[in-house]
Structure formats: structure tokens, C-alpha cells
Amino acid sequence: MAHTSAPLPRSAPETAADLLDPEVREVARRRGFVELSEAQEQAIPLLLEGRNLILVAPTGTGKTESAMFPVFDRLLGTAGPGFKALYITPLRSLNRDILSRMEWWCRELGLSVGVRHGDTPQNDRRKQSLNPPDLLITTPETLQALFMGKRLREHLKNVRYVVVDEIHELADSKRGAQLAVALERLAAYAGEFQRIGLSATVGNPDEIGRYLCGTRPFSLAEVPVASHLDISVRFAGEDFATQTRAVGRCLDAPGSTLVFVNTRVTAEALGHELFPRGDVEVHHGSLSRDVRVDAEERFRTGDIRTLIATSSMELGIDIGHIEHVVQFGSPRQVSRLVQRVGRAGHRLDAVSRGTVLATGFDDLLESFVIARRAKANECERIVPPAGAADVLANQVAAIAVEYGEIEVSRVREIVEASSVFAGCGPLLDAVCRQMAEHRLIRLDGSRIIRTGRARRYLIENLSMIHDERKMEVFDIVSRRTVGTLDESFVVGWMHTGAVFITKGQLWQVLEMEDGRISVEPATRANGEVPSWEGEQIPVPFAVAREVGALRRTRTFDRYSSVPGAIAYAERSLARMDQGNYPVPSDRLVTLENTDEGVVCNVCGGHKANEALARALSVLLSARYGSTVGIEVGAYRFLLRLPENVRALEVQETIAGLEPAHLPGVLKLALKRTALFKWKLVQVAKKFGAIDADADYERFSIHRLIGLFDDTVIADEAYRELFSNYMDVDAAQEILSRVQDGRIAVTTGGLSPLGSEGLSSSRDMIPPPLIDQAVIGTLMRRLEKEDVVLFCMHCRKWKSRTVIERVPDRPQCPLCNARLIAALKPWDEQFIPAMRKKNKSEEERAIEVRFLRNANIVLSSGRKAVTALAAKGVGPEAASRILATLTEGDAFYREILKAERNYVRTHRFW
Template sequence: MARTSAPRPRSAPQTPTAELLDPRVREVVRKRGFTEFSEAQEQSIPRLLAGDNLILVAPTGTGKTESAMLPVFDRLLETPGPGFKALYITPLRSLNRDILARMEWWCRELSLTAGVRHGDTPQNERRKQALNAPDLLITTPESLQALFMGKRLREHLKNVRYVIIDEIHDLAESKRGAQLAVALERLAEYAGEFQRIGLSATVGNPDEIGRFLCGARPFSVVEVPVASNLDITVRFAGEDFGDQVRTVERCLDAPGSTLVFVNTRVTAEALGHSLYSRGDVEVHHGSLSRDVRVDAEERFRRGEIRALIATSSMELGIDIGHIEHVLQFGSPREVSRLVQRVGRAGHRLDAVSRGTVLATGFDDLLESLVIARRAKANECERVVPPAGAADVLANQVAAIAVEYGEIEISRLRKIVERSSIFAGCGSLLDDVCRQMAEHRLIRVEATRVIRTGRARRYLVGNLSMIHDERKMEVFDIVSRRTVGTLDESFVLGWMQTGAVFITKGQLWRVLDMEGGRITVEPAVRVRGEVPSWEGEQIPVPFAVAREVGALRRMRAFGRYSDVPGVIGYAERFMARMDAGNHPVPSDRLITLENADEGVVCNVCGGHKANETLARALSILISARYGTTVGIEVGAYRFLLRLPGNVRALEVQEAMAGIEPEHLAGILRLALKRTALFKWKLVQVAKKFGAIDADADYERFSIHRLIDLFDGTVIAAEAYRELFSNYMDLEAAEEILAGIRDGRIAVTIGRLSPIGSEGLSSSRDTVPPPMIDQAVVATLMRRLEKEEVVLFCMNCRKWKSRTVVERVPDRPQCPLCGARLIAALKPWDEELIPAVTKKKKSEEERAIEVRFLRNANIVLSSGKKAVTALAAKGVGPETASRILATLSEGDAFYREILKAERNYVKTHRFW
């Protein structure tokens, strides 16, 4: 929305559109300081005043909110009486806060009332709303669900005439959105037909968003093109994190305010830490407290800080004032994400939105060039709503049963099938009702669904379709400390033994995943994935990855950029491929490269297609060769961790043997026994009321779960969600079909610069701050503090509990003077009585032999042996092997670390 900057008197927009509004609304528009309507407002207001359902697709800063609300305010002035008359639904509480401040001003000026309701709304405010409903209620999808549970609130819903859904693109592709779509049809049972207005960022399929909002009802689409107002530059920031930070600094030194977008919270913190000394930079992400975020927003708005480093928390339309320039650190992964983020710059009707993408590696650079080109051409991704999500249907059947007490199945079907999500759901509703009846959430009698006492309790804990996620502890074997926690979904979806990831700004390698704990060691000289939180796992789309492949093949860097540094870096990287005589993997060539850990499969398929192919290959190779296959997946390659006898040739044969039409069946087999499928099965079962909401998935054996739910609608939904959220079956089938008909060639080669670029190159990477010496120093300090029990195996009368650093170089018994001293773990102390007995059992004699062996090692190697024996999982045999290497200094401690790592990896098989 434009505002005058000159001090001349302000007047309302003088256009035919303005004349359509009530004079009272026009007066408030003038008072707000608007001099002209934006294109979005000029096109939307007449349609909305005419009563159309509408999808408005426009970038941030084009006045979308007022486009919807001015006509609604106009009509509210003529709609007297009690009850909610308009609902404004937003996906985030922070948007509630921002919108409320704006809406309260408009409502106050127009003598209307506004209120907000979400999970944190105080009880006294809720009571006031129940007694005297505001004209306009700002709420979230979950709080709308709660409104149906209160008898008085349901009465207020009968008066709703307008529903505005903000950031509808963000909701439409999630189960939250599917739940909301049904809730709107439940609302229509009370209010009759009401006007539906959806406000969306730029998407590739606005008509589908319209159907999501309106079902089969007619609707209009107003689409404001953004491409013509985008000025996007791609620069290469450097491969080293220090160089990248210096590049960001130079960008921040330019005049005006800058919003810096990063893809994960860890990167936000790492950049914020590096730039802290400037004094004009703040960090903003969802893990920070509300007070800290609001303070950062206010200081940025007032100009007290010049830069805000943010994650997707700033993508949605929170008002933080004028932004001169948007900086995207690393590829944004998706076209729509880049358009949304860069669109935050400018905020004037005639302003061009300026954005710079700072690429951080070869994959990252080419991906950024492709996404920037597609953004300028308005080629945004499609948003795909989760049609037929069975757990959402179960949730809403339970909600409707609670709402009505009992309801005819025919009426229930009519309500849910009016939404596009469940249009023509057929037998799915019957299957869902049968499953729910089995778990006593409802009773099905003849043609009716009847609520049970359990249904209301279930609903209180399941107002949201966002799954509860527990945290998994990350435990460092070197320091023997917990270094952080990770979300379960990240661990089960993306991690396996050997994977490298970043948390707390450091790189770690996974040694073991067991008992809700991930055991790790510091990783050096490698790159790693940044752990993803809910909503932060950003997969690169298939279309983007294919175009990156075409760009590699054609090497047409000049068509995508005129920045010398960009072209120069890309050409230098390709020269390294040429120098090694490596074929370049592309949209028409897959290369399979033998590496120490397995086979790198270079496939330009994007994360989801590559995940699909990797999982299918892993089960086929595992079945054929009787071996466990580990996988690591990126947008342009995946690594199959294989034993030495399975190489690229065997992978090529397995790939060639997959029939595209059999892929779905292979994947079901591949997923059936995985922790990921088990986790998803438990999540879906919870939403069906089949498992208690607070149950720990680890308590259930995978075999028992599959026996319980195999062949049910619960298992079918778990597969459906995994296929749609983690995989792209259609894209993978397209790649396999291309291989079969010769459009895509497959070759075998040595590990190339592209193959070794790193599976994490299409995700955020930061450099390892820990070096090898630091790891050794941490281990040394930890071992010095380890408790040991010294016990004389000569007189068998003396023992002493101490720590390693206090043990003398040559331990000696103070009673008998012997040096035959065993260095025992603290928990071995309770076994000492067994070796002091005259008569010993066979088991006790084995303990005595072990203690004597231990004491002989200490006798020959002194304190060095005590240090080795104090390590985790190191007994006499392992200590002997360590000491036999004759390693000294750091090398000695590395041998101990190697032994600890081996213990962690193998102890569960002993």
C-alpha cells in the first residue's frame, strides 16, 4: 500500500474503485494516508464487493490484507447484530499479533470490534468473546476447531458472513490446511454460504488453491505478477565460511536496511555470531522467545539495527517496516521461496524488489542461477494439497461426532465431501469409521455415527494436525557429554550410522543410534547437514534439479549470469572435471562412482526423487547380496554405503532391473521395516486414537505394530504421507523410464569433484570449528577425570578409588609393596569379593583371570595402561592392542578414541 512521503494534505484514492466503498470507509482510508490503490486492491475490491469468492495471489507489500478487508469492513457496517461476522485465519500466532494491531485501528475508526483467539489467549478474554463476540475474530486453524466445541461459541458462528485465510499457500499443502478445509464446511452447516477470501504468495497453480478454499463453488482469481518487479542477482560468496561472512559484511555495508534470509536456525546463529561485533545486526527465528523476536522486529522497524538475519519466520507478512535489500545466504532451494523472500524488499507500488543470492559452492551456485531464472520468469512451484489424508478425516469425524452427539453418515459424508480434500472420498470414509469404531472413538450403528466418552478426551489432545515430536539426545563419546538435541523426524528421516551433521555450530559423525540417543564423535575435514526442525527441511524440486543438470551439460553459464565471479568459479570447477577426464552427470547422464564408503550415484533428481531411487536400490541390493545398505541423499547425488564386494557395476545392474511400474511396491517393502515407517505409523495411529497421544514409539516393536495395522487404513495413510512428504514416485519413475528407453545414459567412473562435492552441498553447510588436536585434548581431559579402582592382585587386600590424573606413573601397593595392580572400572569394584575367595566358581575364576591380565598390563606399562583401561569399552584385550602400537602423545589418544568408536558401533551385537 503506497503512502505519501511529501508533507502535502492527504486524500483518499480518487478512482472508480474507491467510489464503490462506503463514504465512511473512504474517510478512514484517507485518514490512514493512502493516496492510491495498488494493482491488487484495484482488481480485488470490485470483485469482493460483488460477493465473489476470491483467491488473491500477490507478493508481500502489495496491500493484500487491505485488498480483502476494505470490502469486508464496507459490508460489516451494514451487518448489525450479535456474533462473529468475519473470521480472519492466519497460520502463525505472530501474524495474529501483527494483524490484530492493524485491524484494531481500522475497526476502532469504523466503530467495529475486533478480537484475537489462539492457544495463549487468556481465559478471561475467551469468556468475554463467548459473552459478547467481536465483529471480527482473528484466529488460527486450531483455535477455529476449538470454537465448534463450545455451545455458546457455536451460536456465534451462525452469523459468520466472511472468512479470510491469510498465507493460504502455507496452509494448503499441509494437514493443518486439510483440517481447515473440512472446518469451513462444518462452519457452513451453521452459517450457510459465506464469502471465502484466500490471500496467497505467488504459486504455480492458483486455481488449485481456489478449489482448496471453495470446493466446487465458483471463485475468481486475481494474480498480480511479481517477476517484472524483481531484480535478482546471484553472486559467489566463497567456499570458506570466513570468506562467506566477509561477503555478507560487504553487502550489509551498502546503504539502507537489509533482511538476510538463511535456510536454518543454525546458520542464522552462526552468521549472527560472526557479525555480532558490528552492533547493527540481530537474529530472528522460531526458537527464540517471543519477546526477543518482537524486540528485534521493533528495533529493525525503528532503524536502530540495519540488518535482520532470519529464517522462514520472516517469509510471511509480519510488518517490519521498509526493507531496502534482501540477501539470501545459500540457495533458497525453491523458486516460490525466493520470490516470497525477495518480495519483502521495496514495499512501494512502483518499487523494484532487489535481492541477492550468495551461493556457497558449485551445486549451490548452479541451483541459485536456475532458481533466479525461474523466479524472473514467474515459474513457481505448484502447491499440492494432501488429498485423502485419512488421519485428518478421522480427526474431523471425531470432531463432528462430538459436535452433534450423533449424526447420519449420509450427512457426515455430505459435509466432508464438499471440501476438495475429500471430494468423492468413496470407501475411505467407511474404512476410517470402521477403524475409529475399533478404537472406541465412535460407535457406528446402522446409518449413524455416535460419539463416545473417549472422543471428547481425544479431541482435546488432537485439536492440531501438527504431530508432537520428541527430542533425541546427541551424546559426544569424546567429552562424554550431551551436546544438544535433534527432532525425531530429522533423525529418523535423514540420519544413519556414519552420517555427518552440524549442531551447535560443530560437525559430528554418528556412531550409533539407540535407545533415544544418538552417539557421536567430532568430525573433521568434512562437510555436514544442518539438522532440520519442523518446517525447515527444504527439498530441492525435481524441475530445478533437472534444469541444473541441463546447465551442467550445456555449460551455458553466461546465459544465466553476467557476474564474472560466478562464471569464473563455475568454469574453474568444470575444468577440474575435464582435467580428471570425468564425465559430467547431467539431466541426460547418471554417473556411478566407486568411493571408499560405497557408491556415489550422481543423479540430478532433487531430494525426493533421489530418496525414492536410493531406498528402492537399497532394498534390492540388500536382498541380492545379503548385506545392510546405508543411504545418504542430496539433490544431485546419493551415497549407497556398501561392503567392498558390491561396487558401481552391481548398482548399475540393480538400477537397470527396476521396472518403473513396480517401484511403488518395492518402496513399500523397503519402508516396511524401517524406523521411519514405524515412527510415521505411530504418528498416524495416534491421530486415529489407536495409540495414546503420549505413547513413546520406541515402546512398540516394529513387528507388533505391523501385525496390528498391516492392511488397515492407518498403514495406508502412513505410506501415503511418506510417499508424498519424503519421496517423489512420479519423478523417480520418469528417471527410470528415461534409463530404459535410452534418453538417460548410466556410466561408471572414479570419484569425481562433483561426486565428492558432498551430499550436503544442497543444504546449509558451515565449516568445522574443531580440529583434530582439539578432539584429542578433549579426550585427554575427560580420561584424566575418569574414576578408576586400583586393586592389588598380589595381597588382594588393598584397593583405592581415585581418578586417572592422580595415579602415579608406576602404581604400587602400600601394604605389600607389589606392583601387580589392576585398574578397574568403578562398577567392577563389586566383583572384588569374588577374586578374594578361596574356592571359586567357574565364573569367578574367569573374573580372576581378567583382573590378573589387567594387572599385568599395568605392571608392564604403568599409568599409560591405566589411562587406556579407563576408556569406554576398553578391557584388557583392547588395552593390550592399543599399547602394542607403541603410540605416544596424540597418536596414543587417537588409538583410544578408535577403540571407543568401535565399542559404540559394535557393543549391541556382542
């Protein structure tokens, strides 16, 4: 396809501003635009020529004005009704900075502007419907809704300009695929309009152009950021206190500093440590809007010099001049580092200064590689999802509602004009058949006819963002709910025994049942600990491979001139050399035996390693008849294996895994998992096959597979899992390299590198949580537990009380016997049966249990009552606890162990 990758030379030596209408130039002058930025100089001439354009430029270079100056210029001479320009932003809460700027420009130029999104009041919507503004600022989802109103559809016929802001945020998602089709539906009403995409630096701007424009020609204006980046990587230390001091030293430099972290937990922890400085605020998505706005204003006005932020500060919020950006921990991705460091300087002639503070060996080498790639402009590619069947179903339903009835060939023409559904003929036919089965449409020969159900479906499914329920996290020690987790996080990461972070604290999963996750405080972590507060950022295959190459070549001086960072990297590898451990690299996979199984050191990145780990787990499980657990990181994964399966068996399995068979093996691996079930339900909801508010736990996996196996719905669930959660292509490349000898595989014992990967975690800032605190919580809880004392001698006396009021040696006040059973409150219902002469078989069994209970209390007094009050502890478990003869904290540890065991196993009793 023809497109221009640079602006065409102009015949006259004028600046871009000279090409604009004098009224636009005058308003720009009043706004303070003395001279235009490089982005504006490149983009404005191309846009005034009427070209479709992708503008790729760093934050703070005036991308919005680059697009809008020419649009304002053209709108000044355009009369008539209807919307004339759409400004589409991916942010669900519209960027107020862009909003206020647009309102100012339109007011000064005598143009009308409106905003429409999910929270727009009904009276404002009515006004827009009766008197449409020249420029409408909206979201991809609200654009979908515009097509549903007859009058609004008429207003869309006059659209001549569409600007998609932050297009890189949309292009690789189903929201973006939905928008791509919506633009083709708009073209069916309005005819061809000018398409303008504003993007941060990406590795494949041409593909972003094809995503926005389909088969139409487009131009590309690109402002390179690499030449203006000054990035250094330092080692911050291995413990949090040392790391905090390293951040503090960065903040001592003159000027304002923006500190980026990867999770909200880290933002809060750093903020807590640095607040005493008096010039630090925290900014992240969990804080209320008012708090965030206040922090932004105080930073802009200079009241504070430092803002600690997550990705909440990435999307172009104007907070004024930033002298320096600090990235705490590896940013995981090149584009993320470029966007973040690009916030510094804020002028094209200024250098953006950034410092990455690495927090461990993997973190350091990864930061070296990402910094090098950033300076070389080697950002990640954005890959739009091709052929997402549920998006296609959503858009077919939308088109049916729009037109009432329409030829399949016309629908094909509309959707195939978008790059994400080019050549989708067979898929469209399969999707339509599936939709007809669920009465979303009716098929009549070659025509699609809307049904009454379709409009209701669309109202519930305007967005391709899946609705997620929250799952309760219940602490078994305090017997309290400590928070909630998103369903996707639970399904993707949680399993019995998993350790994760929430509320700044480490927790271990004991049980997952009925929408509740039972946990206990964890004092150590295995593997990379996911944090629900910050979405897990996967390290790409290319970055992980280069980290492997750097481990092999040890050419650290090519990546850094910071002596401390280089020394730490060399010291870490020297430990491997001293123990004669081979260093896993881009050309070597090492399989290391541990007590829990095998650590597979593979420099593959998160998604490739996820694919390999899942495939190996299903093959080993089938071969040895035992469940295999997995924990996955960017540079290693742990296979939890039975004792008779170790590294040699894993090596044999890898050698026998044909790359071409990997997708088939992964389908087997996923088919019975909670992750596949969850994704299947999500896709089925978007097909209208399951109600939008249905709870996925209501469906058994067998029933779901029975309903949807070998359908387009199951195919889409696999496609999405393979593309979003795994990198199957990269995993196949690793297997191919193993097979042809380019990657060697060795086996051995646990190395310092493998061990470090299991015992450390990035983004983990555990509070000073010690065993004593857990024991203290348990003791306080048990003291307040209700207990029913019942005399098994006279069987007349009973007393309901709490543990703290029970005497050391309980005694019946009626018969003076000490044969006292300590019962849980719900056992009280059986006491009348204990007084009967003729008991049923079941009642005699209960009597035996009560007598056993009473004999334990007779022997051990109040200590036995305490043990028996614990969750899931009966006479047998209490006997085992008391037989340890432990006292104090050790006694309560035994109780905790028994409670934990009950939570893990009671469903099998």
C-alpha cells in the same frame, strides 16, 4: 469450474476506494492510504460483489487491507449477535503486526474484535462466549475447538466472511486439509459465506482456489511479482571467510539490507563474523520473542541497517522499508526466493532488488536456475493432500461429537464438499470401520454415534501437527549432553555413522539407543549434512532437471551477466573435461565407484533421489545379502555397498527396475525402517488407535505391522511418506527415460563433481574444530575418571581415587607388590569374591580378568591405568592400545578409537 482470472471491467471510471462506505474511506485516509495498491484495486470490487476470491500478491502490497476493507464495509451495516467474520492465520504465535492493525481499524470503525488461540486466557474466552466480537482472529486449530462448545457453535451461525491469511502455508499440509473440512462444517451451520484466501506467489493459484472453495465458483486476483524483481546471482567463494567478506561488500551499499539464510546455524555464524560492523542483528525462531521484537524495532527505526534472518522473517512481519535483500546460498525453491526478495522495495512501483550469493558449483547453477524461474514467474505448485485418512478420522470424530449421532450419508456430504476429500466414499467407509474398532465412534447401520472416548480424543488431537519428543545428544568425548533433537529429524536422517550439525558444530552418530544419541565431534562431512536447526529444504525435480540441462548446454551467459560467477561455473566443468569425466546432466546419469560404494549422480532433486536411493538399496540388499546405506542430495546419492558390489551391479539393477514396480518396491524398502514405524505410530495416534502420549519406542515394528498391516492406517503412513519425503512420480519419470534411452547411464571412477558432492555441504558452517581440541577434551575427562586400585598379590589393599592422582608405577603399601589391578568403580562389588578360597566358575572368570588387568598395569604403569579407565575398554582392548607404543596425542587417539568401537558394537556383545 467457472472462475474469473482477472477483475471484470467496471462500468464507471471510479477507483476501488470510491466503492467503499464513506466511513471506511475516511478511516483509511487517516491511516495514510492516499492511494490504493494494485492488489487493493483488483480485489475490492470483486469482494464487494460478494465473490469468493483468491488474492495472489507479493509481501508488502497490502493484501490484508485488500480483504478487510470490503469486509469492514459490509460489517458496518450488519447487526445481531454472533461472530460475523473470521480471520484465520496459520501462525501458531499470532502475527502481532496484523493484530494491532485489526484492533486499530475495528476501534476506529466502532466494530468489536477478539483474538482466540491456544494461549488465550480463560476469562477472555468466557467474555467471547457471552459477548462474541464482530471479527474473530483465530488459528485453524482453535476453529476446531469452537465447534465443541454449544454456545460457540450458536455464534458461528452468523459468520458471513472468512479470510484465510497465508493460505499457501496451509494448503499443502494436513493442517490445511483439516481446515478445508472445518469450513464445510461451518457452512453446515452458517449457510454459504464469502471465502477469501490471501496467498504469496504460487505456481497454481487455481488449485488454491479449489482448495478454499470446493466446487463453488471463485475469482482470482493476481499481482505479478516477476516484472518488479531485479535478481543477480554471484559466486561468494568456497570458504566461509571469503563468503563472509562477500556478504560484507553487499552491506556496504546504501540503505537497509535483509540477509536471508537457510538455517539458524548460518544466521548465527554470519552474525558472529559481521557483528563488529555495529549495524547487524540476527533474527531466527530459536531466539526469544523479546529479542526478535527488539531486532525488528531497531531495524524499522534505522538503528541497525542489516538483519540476518531465516524464514522467521518471511511471513509478513512489518519491518519498514528494505532497500536490498541478500540470499546467502541457494534458496532451494523459486517461491522462497520470490517471497524473500519481494520484501525489498515494499511498494508496487518500486523494483525489488535481490542478490543471491552462491557457495559452490551445485549451489551456483541451482541459484542461476531459481533466479531465472523467479523472473519468469515459474513458482512451485502447491499440492493439497488428497484423501489423508487420519485427517478424515479426526473430522469424523469431530462431527460425531458435534451432532451426537448423524447419518453416514450426511457426513459424506459435508466432507466431500471439500476438494481434499472429493469422491472419498470408499475411504470414508474404511476410516469409519477402523474408528469403530478403536471405540472412537459407534456404527449403527447407516448412523455414526459418538462415544465417550471421542471428546477426550479431540481435546488431545485438535491439531494435525504431530507432537514430537526431544532426543538427547550425548558427546562420548566429554561425556556430556550437548543438546536435543526432534524425533522426526532423528528418524528421518539419523543412522549410525551419520554426520549432522547442531549448536553450530559437526557431530557423527556412534549409537542410537533408549532415546539417546551417542556422538563424537566430526572434523569432516560426507554428503549433504542435515542441520536440525533449519528444516531441510528439498530442491524440486523441475529445478534439478534444469540444472542438469544447464550442465549439458553450458549456456551460463543466458542465466547471468556476472563474469566471476560464469568463470567459476566454466572452471568447475573444465576440471571434469580435463579428466575425461562425463558430466552428469538431465540426459546422463553417472555411477562412480568409491571406496565406500557408488556415487549415483542423478539430477532429480531431493525427493526423487530419495525414492530412487531407497528402492535401489532394498533391491541390492536382497540380491547381495548385505545392508546398503544411503546418503541423499539433490544431484547425487551415495549407496554404501559391500566391496563386491560396484557401479556395474548398480547399473544392472537400475536397468531392471520397472517404473510401475517402484511404489511396491518402496513399500518393501520402508516396511521395516524406523521412518515407517515412526510415521505408522503418528498416524495411529491420529486414529485414536494408540494413546496420544505413547512413546513409539515402546512398540516393536513387528507388533505394529501385525496390528495395522493392510489397514487404512498403514495405507495412510505410506501415502504420507510417498508424498512428503519422496517424489515417486518424478522417480518413475527418470526410470522411464532411462528405459527408453532419453537418459543414458554410464559407469566410471570418482569424478571431481561426484567427489565435491561427497565432501562438501551446503548450510554447513563448521567452527574451527580441530583434532587437538577433541584430544584435549578426552584427556581432561580421563584425568578426572574414578578408578579403584586393588592389589592382586595380597588381595587386602584397595584404594578409590582419580586417574590424575595415580602414581607412574602403582604399588601396594601393604605388601609392596606392583601387581595392581585398575578397576572401574562398578567392579568394586567383585573384590570380596577375589578374597574367597572357593570361587564359582563365574568368579574364577572375573579373577582371570582382574589378573590380566593387573599384569598390564605391572608392564605399563599409569599409562595402562588411563587406558583401562576409558569407556568400554577392558584388558584385551587396553593391550591393543598399549601395543601400538604410541605416546601423547597419538595414545589418546587410540583410546578414542576404542571408545568409539565400543559404543558402536557393545549391543552385539
